[in-house]
Amino acid sequence: MPAEIIDGRAVAKRLQAEIGEHVKDFVASAGAAPGLGVVLVGDDPASAMYVRMKRRACERVGIHSEAHILPASATQQEVESAIRAFNCDQSIHGILVQLPMPDHIDEEAALNVVGLAKDVDGIHPVNLGLLGMRGREPSFTPATPTGVMILINETGAQIEGAEAVVIGRSNIVGLPVALMLANANATVTICHSRTRDLAKVVKRADILVAAVGRAEYVQGDWLKPGAVVIDVGSNSVPAPESEKGYRYVGDVDFEAARSVAGHITKVPGGVGPMTITMLLANTLKAAQRSLAVAS
Numbered sequence: 001m002p003a004e005i006i007d008g009r010a011v012a013k014r015l016q017a018e019i020g021e022h023v024k025d026f027v028a029s030a031g032a033a034p035g036l037g038v039v040l041v042g043d044d045p046a047s048a049m050y051v052r053m054k055r056r057a058c059e060r061v062g063i064h065s066e067a068h069i070l071p072a073s074a075t076q077q078e079v080e081s082a083i084r085a086f087n088c089d090q091s092i093h094g095i096l097v098q099l100p101m102p103d104h105i106d107e108e109a110a111l112n113v114v115g116l117a118k119d120v121d122g123i124h125p126v127n128l129g130l131l132g133m134r135g136r137e138p139s140f141t142p143a144t145p146t147g148v149m150i151l152i153n154e155t156g157a158q159i160e161g162a163e164a165v166v167i168g169r170s171n172i173v174g175l176p177v178a179l180m181l182a183n184a185n186a187t188v189t190i191c192h193s194r195t196r197d198l199a200k201v202v203k204r205a206d207i208l209v210a211a212v213g214r215a216e217y218v219q220g221d222w223l224k225p226g227a228v229v230i231d232v233g234s235n236s237v238p239a240p241e242s243e244k245g246y247r248y249v250g251d252v253d254f255e256a257a258r259s260v261a262g263h264i265t266k267v268p269g270g271v272g273p274m275t276i277t278m279l280l281a282n283t284l285k286a287a288q289r290s291l292a293v294a295s
Helices: 010-032 047-059 078-088 107-113 126-130 145-155 173-181 200-201 255-257 273-295
Strands: 003-006 036-042 062-068 094-097 164-166 187-191 207-210 229-230 235-238 246-248 264-265
Touching: 010 047, 010 145, 010 273, 036 047, 036 078, 036 273, 047 062, 047 107, 047 273, 062 078, 078 094, 078 107, 094 273, 107 164, 126 173, 145 173, 145 229, 145 273, 164 173, 164 200, 173 187, 173 207, 187 200, 255 264
Parallel strands: 003 264, 036 062, 036 094, 164 187, 164 207, 207 229, 229 264
Antiparallel strands: 235 246
């Protein structure tokens, strides 16, 4: 029996409708909308597209957004000044620094400038550090890993006591989602390029999160029958039959995996919509906290 598709678009649409209602309540109390400030450096087409998508999503739910768009030649000081300007702007409750930035920019130094109360992407080193400490709560959890956790919960799978495998150890997805799974009492294995016999490790997984950035890398016969498979990958591959000449696939061979897994996300339409939705949710949360402090 084919795996049940986890429809990230449908879940995101439902959650965004709920966020929109809460935004209306906030506006009624505060007299102004929550605000998101975006910093984009350079002219990378993918980054520019992601920023447009995020700003359109803000508009749909009633969140105000502003953008500081800097040229690829921008200096470290100019980037950090743009972030500081949003830190000081009381109409901006959350700040998103779009990654990656040009090679000459020290991304970690730039991210450190983002105020903790406005780190709605949840990737400030302090927030990530708090995520890894028992009994501590970060101001915000990272958008993509939070979306992953919601999609797992949508399947009805029991995370507590489950064996979870995460392929990838990036600061944006792999490490934080592993920490979140561990905090939910799963037994977690983090895999990477030096993992021995990766297929054997994956075979143990009740829950698999693939975030390795390699097109259709995970094979169907690697999977444990009935596993929950969350594919975070988004890889462009040639597709001469397509008008664009390419298509996007995940890190998992979807067709092969679908015949083995119990639940699986598609690419596109799985994790991607959830990332934007969690960014909106965190921006609303930041605004609500700001209002509570002011009152």
